[in-house]
Amino acid sequence: MPATKEERRKIILEALQPDANLTQIAKKYGITRRAIYFYFDHVLDDPKRRMQEAEDEAAFRRQVWELVR
Numbered sequence: 001m002p003a004t005k006e007e008r009r010k011i012i013l014e015a016l017q018p019d020a021n022l023t024q025i026a027k028k029y030g031i032t033r034r035a036i037y038f039y040f041d042h043v044l045d046d047p048k049r050r051m052q053e054a055e056d057e058a059a060f061r062r063q064v065w066e067l068v069r
Helices: 005-015 022-029 033-043 047-068
Strands: none
Touching: 005 022, 005 033, 022 033
């Protein structure tokens, strides 16, 4: 499986395209189709909630940055 978060994200975005061929994508990156579905399980688990959590975290980090700079 790809070692970095960036590589996994690239695969996920490519695999979510409407005309994506998961078999070809798996071969291209040297992984199994099962690995792609594993990535899907993680990112498709309540994406709206995850987006809100990320926005909340970003707002917190901005506040911290403002206080320490």
